[in-house]
Amino acid sequence: MIASRNLFAALMVACTMSVPSAHAATFAAWEVANVDWDDVLNVRAWPSSKSAIRAGYPNATPLMMTGRCMNGVNLKDIAAQPKSHQAEMVRQTWCEVWHDPTNTGDWQTGWVYGRYIRPQ
Numbered sequence: 001m002i003a004s005r006n007l008f009a010a011l012m013v014a015c016t017m018s019v020p021s022a023h024a025a026t027f028a029a030w031e032v033a034n035v036d037w038d039d040v041l042n043v044r045a046w047p048s049s050k051s052a053i054r055a056g057y058p059n060a061t062p063l064m065m066t067g068r069c070m071n072g073v074n075l076k077d078i079a080a081q082p083k084s085h086q087a088e089m090v091r092q093t094w095c096e097v098w099h100d101p102t103n104t105g106d107w108q109t110g111w112v113y114g115r116y117i118r119p120q
Contacts, residue, residue: 030095030120031059031061032060032112032117033118034116037059040058041116043112045110054101054108055101065098066097073095086118087119092114093113095112095117
């Protein structure tokens with residue numbers, strides 16, 4: 001499990017090197033959490049549960065966060081806080097991710113609900 005996580009992290013770093021500079025500030029310091037074992041976290045086009053689903057990721061999937069969340073929360077501003085406090089800060093809001101839902105290099109932003117993410 002650790003080896004597969006390390007491989008995934010290395011791939012994420014390698015992929016960010018080809019990401020357009022407008023999104024160079026993304027970081028993979030969060031992961032999917034609290035999703036039922038037989039379900040996935042939906043990444044949505046907009047910060048709404050009624051928005052189109054772009055992709056789905058299971059628990060423990062590292063996420064490339066842009067840092068931007070709704071309700072005035074910025075993940076970069078709270079990064080020095082204890083992990084439990086960071087998770088509580090986003091629990092009831094939407095946060096933006098940078099992802100490649102088709103695995104074709106077509107990187108785009110999407111939104112995830114904070115209840116289902118946590119700092120790594």
